[in-house]
Amino acid sequence: MKPAILLLTLTAAAGSCHNNKPAAEKTTGRDTIPVQVMSLEKADSRQDIFASGQFTTDDETSLGFKNGGVINRIYVKEGDAVSKGQLIATLHLAEVNAQAEQATLGLQKAERDYARASSLYKDSVATLEQMQNAKTALDVARQQLSAVKFNQSYSEIKAPANGYVLRKFANEGQVVGPGTPVVMVNGGRQGEWLLKAGVSDRQWAAIQPGDKAYIETDALPGQRLPATVSKKSEGVDATSGTFIIQLKLQQKPHAIASGLFGKATITPSQAVNAWVIPYDALLDGDQNEGYVFVTNDNKTAEKVKVSLGGIANNKVFVTGGLDSVKALIISGNAYLNDHSPIVIQNNTARP
Template sequence: MNIHRIYSTVTATLLLAACGQEKHTAAEAPRPVVTTVLPRSGSAGAVITASGMIASSQEVALSFKTGGMVAQVYVEEGQYVQQGALLARLNTTELEAQLLQADLNIEKLQRDAGRLQQLVKDTIATLEQLQNTQTSLSAAVQQKRSMDYNLSQASLYAPAPGFVLQRQVNPGEYKTPGSPVFIIGSNMDAGNPKWVFKAGLSDKDRVRVQEGQSAAITLDALPGQVFTGKVSRLSAIPEAQTGTYNCYISFEPGPAHMVYGLTGKLSIQYAAGDQYTLLPLDALMAASGDTALVYTVLPDSTVQQRSVHIHSIHGDAVAIEEPWPRNLPVITAGKNDAVPGKKITIAQ
């Protein structure tokens, strides 16, 4: 009996201690503050989609005006160059020798013309002989000017800042006049950087698209981000190899780090369509293919994660396939602080 009494006394003491500790629980952590928006219903028209890549707004093929042996190449394919950068130069030994010969020929003709002028005065030479010598002298001077120009063209310089898209030359090669040596891709337009997304359209899609139409771009390397732009240029003839028509979308990347050659897809709406739920682009937490995650807020301020299927992208809105519950807001700002199953505070 004494053992039972001692056990009961110890148990009661522990229970009283536990009740005392409950009175000193820590204060609840502050809730994250988020911004929400109610999705709207809108038309999601027929959309053209095409694969493409980040390209340059201008591509320039560079070549030597005169043929010759390549002495030095200063850049590699894929390298970024500034305007005026020296790219390559020819061996100019032969051109310099020709210029020296031209100088010697001009000096000789100048002496001949001077002597003939005196001989004409003395009626020993005819005026025709003097005139012929003066004509030869003028021709020699113009020929030397042409040689000087050819010598100045023996070096290739970058016409604008950009990337070396193709390098088709190595030191020691002989290049004929006009044969391609470099292709430079530039994103500068009137001194300002201009990024372009290039995609190939089928013949059916080509006739549905016009310059100035809005387009949305997604890049494989930057999942979850959507860039908006406009159709800046459309090719009138198809590519010989693919049979598709090039479509160029000019856009502003904002703070995103853009790199030439990134692959992705574009979407262009060309007709009105059925009604869909439209979510703000800012509501997307992550996207993979046509599936995305969003955070919603239940009536009791609890965060809920929902998976949605993307039908199409329209500027700053995303049309989804699923019907949307009435008065269910999505989080557009503060998503990174929100945790599914936890409560939040909605900013007023």
């Protein structure tokens, strides 16, 4: 009996070992992820910056009334041509005219008072102080009438030059404050054409006046309009929350209207010192940062955070986070976790 029992025990143990071996091999095969890697080298590169905006001219002007009031008439519509000095809009003048009449009457009274005081002073009836006070009152009345007449002249809007009405911001009967824009006009293609575009803070820092660019628009399919960065804002635009840059077109286009949208491709003159990696190697990326998998021992994957300088043409410009890294994992990273075991299938030198 004992030899039989011993034989059965050894047989069971052998079977158990035989069954456990494939399981261990299966586990190892599941946990080890095949990947491809590339070596890393930091170099100076120029990354194109893409921005979109609207066409405009450098002689666009918003016109409004110096004084607030109720708009009486607006004589133009959007798109109308205007000539220099043409009347564009007027305010209801009842209040201003009443002020002018009051100032006129005040001046007349001041003139009479001064004449009377001067006559009495000559007759030694009025004192010198009384005559001087009358003269001061006369001067004040004259200035008040001059100010009212000035306000009367600015209770209407006239075209400053030949051009076109681009936009109308108000309507007849509307109450507007002093300086509130009522219409916007331009110089009728006499000025330089611009594209005003919004960029991020990182892009703003990379762009310099004089940088070359080209602009594309749906109004001119298949054409690239050469341009140059002419100006960049020194503060954030309160409306859009971006920094505004101006690109001046090198030639005057014939089929462009103010307000049309355009897409600009800007080539910065300043080179960026960065690692260039494939877009597929980036995980969970946003505008400024993201994550990649790297390896330093060719056996284990490590997830590291990187700083981004931009993305263009399926390439990512990494400005920080890859120092002292030996290799970047560029394939198979979708199946990796931090510290996953890996096996390298082949090396890739460039993105």
